[in-house]
Amino acid sequence: MKYILIFIFALSLQFSFGQTKSLNAYEYVIVPMQFSFQSEPNQYRLNILARVLFQEEGFIVYMDKEEKPLALRLDPCKSLRADVIDEGGFLTTKVKVLLSDCSGNTVYKTSVGVSRIKDFEKSYKDALRNAFESFSTASYTYDESLNTFKDSANDADDISESSHSNLEEKYPNKSIYKFGGESYWLVSNSSGGYDLLSNQGKINYAQLKKADKGSFVFNSKTINGAGYFDAEGNLLVEYMDRDLNGIQKVTFKKID
Structure with missing residues (x-):
C-alpha cells in the first residue's frame, strides 16, 4: 500500500510539472465574453473579472472581441483560450477554470472553487476567485525558451x-x-x-x-x-x- 501511494504521488507530481511547463510556454490568454455555461455575455460580470484575475497572474489578456496585436491575429495558437465550467452543487456554487490551446487540448485546469454565498453574482465571483487560488501552486512565469510557435508576423510578408x-x-x-x-x-x-x-x-x-x-x-x-x-x-x-x-x-x- 505504501509503494502504491508513493507511485500515485510521484505520478501526480509528474502531471503537475508537465502541466505547469506547458502553461509557461504561453504569454497570452483570450477570455470570451460568454462562457459555455452562461446564457448571456458577461453574465454576473464574471468574464471581466476573469480577465482581471488572469492579468494578476501575469498573463497578457484580451477579450475575444477585443483588438489584438498583429502576431496574435496571424497566429492564434500563441494564446490559450479560457473557459469557466459550472460544476453545479446543492446550496453551493462550484466552478473551475480551463485553459485550452488552439487545438482544443486542455493545457491547465484549476481545482473547483466553491462558494456558499446566496446571491448569484456574488457567489459566482467568490467561487471564481477561489478557483484561481490554484495558480498559486502553478508558479506561472512565461518562459520564451518553451515557445516553439512559428513567428507568423515575420513570415506573413517575407521580403x-x-x-x-x-x-x-x-x-x-x-x-x-x-x-x-x-x-x-x-x-x-x-x-x-x-x-x-x-x-x-x-x-x-x-x-x-x-x-x-x-x-x-x-x-x-x-x-x-x-x-x-x-x-x-x-x-x-x-x-x-x-x-x-x-x-x-x-x-x-x-x-x-
Whole structure:
C-alpha cells in the first residue's frame, strides 16, 4: 500500500510539472465574453473579472472581441483560450477554470472553487476567485525558451533586406509607436491625415482622417473610433465596444 501511494504521488507530481511547463510556454490568454455555461455575455460580470484575475497572474489578456496585436491575429495558437465550467452543487456554487490551446487540448485546469454565498453574482465571483487560488501552486512565469510557435508576423510578408531598406527610405520622417507588443509606424498621407503601418511598414493597419479640434477619425479593420494625441505624443483611440457595452480606450505609446 505504501509503494502504491508513493507511485500515485510521484505520478501526480509528474502531471503537475508537465502541466505547469506547458502553461509557461504561453504569454497570452483570450477570455470570451460568454462562457459555455452562461446564457448571456458577461453574465454576473464574471468574464471581466476573469480577465482581471488572469492579468494578476501575469498573463497578457484580451477579450475575444477585443483588438489584438498583429502576431496574435496571424497566429492564434500563441494564446490559450479560457473557459469557466459550472460544476453545479446543492446550496453551493462550484466552478473551475480551463485553459485550452488552439487545438482544443486542455493545457491547465484549476481545482473547483466553491462558494456558499446566496446571491448569484456574488457567489459566482467568490467561487471564481477561489478557483484561481490554484495558480498559486502553478508558479506561472512565461518562459520564451518553451515557445516553439512559428513567428507568423515575420513570415506573413517575407521580403528581402533591400526591400526593408526601401521602406525605411520611403518613410524617413516616420514616428514609431508601440501597442500590444507590436511596433507601428505613423506617417503623413496626402489627405492631411496619417497612416498607421504595421509589420515594419508593410501593412496599412489604420487610417487617421483629420476631423476638428486636433482629433482624427480612426479606421481599421477592427476599430472605428476617434483618435487624438496627448501632450507626450501618444496616440489615444476611443471606440464603442458593443460586446463590452461601453467606451474602450487603447493607447499607442510613442517611442521615437
